[in-house]
Amino acid sequence: MDFHPVRSIRRMPRRRQRLLAAGAAALVLAVLAGVSLYRAATDPIVKGDSGPTVALPDTEPGDQADLAPDSVQDLLTAAGGEADTIFGSLPLPGPCESRPVTLSVSSDAPILIGGYLTSTGETAYFEKTPNPSVTLDLCGKNPVGLVVAQASATATFISCSTSDAGTPGESRRQEGPYAKTYCYV
Numbered sequence: 001m002d003f004h005p006v007r008s009i010r011r012m013p014r015r016r017q018r019l020l021a022a023g024a025a026a027l028v029l030a031v032l033a034g035v036s037l038y039r040a041a042t043d044p045i046v047k048g049d050s051g052p053t054v055a056l057p058d059t060e061p062g063d064q065a066d067l068a069p070d071s072v073q074d075l076l077t078a079a080g081g082e083a084d085t086i087f088g089s090l091p092l093p094g095p096c097e098s099r100p101v102t103l104s105v106s107s108d109a110p111i112l113i114g115g116y117l118t119s120t121g122e123t124a125y126f127e128k129t130p131n132p133s134v135t136l137d138l139c140g141k142n143p144v145g146l147v148v149a150q151a152s153a154t155a156t157f158i159s160c161s162t163s164d165a166g167t168p169g170e171s172r173r174q175e176g177p178y179a180k181t182y183c184y185v
Helices: 005-011 014-042 069-079
Strands: 099-107 113-118 123-125 133-138 145-150 157-164 167-175 180-184
Touching: 099 145, 113 133, 145 157, 157 180, 167 180
Parallel strands: none
Antiparallel strands: 099 133, 099 157, 113 123, 113 145, 145 180, 157 167
């Protein structure tokens, strides 16, 4: 005797046919929702290069980061808001004694994107290396700087740390590919 699924379904009582159809529809919806959630959870904030390059401090004119200028703004927004709301309405620094402030990022793979913002409005991108760092001379009351970064697809973690005049400051660590982190100093 040959088995024909369509004939078997047609021979079922109508109530069982409806339950089977509803179960199949629920299964399809659950799979689609799962795929959608997985894609949303694993997509990086930054998708490709959509703008000009930005020169990094202390680099040769030919050395440039291949990141779009609005990409750090996306990370700043994820870290807590727009650039002007992160530091509030701080007065522009007048004459004050500057001190060395270090902003660092660490990962086990080259970072996808990273950069920093200071209370004086200075911004820049980090190179796509596993351990970028910058030391700046800043003055004023804290917070005077913010570092943000996102791990690449091959990374298992990303962390950031700060120091103010040699004194260790804030540090954070996030696990997983495309993880994001930020630190204030």
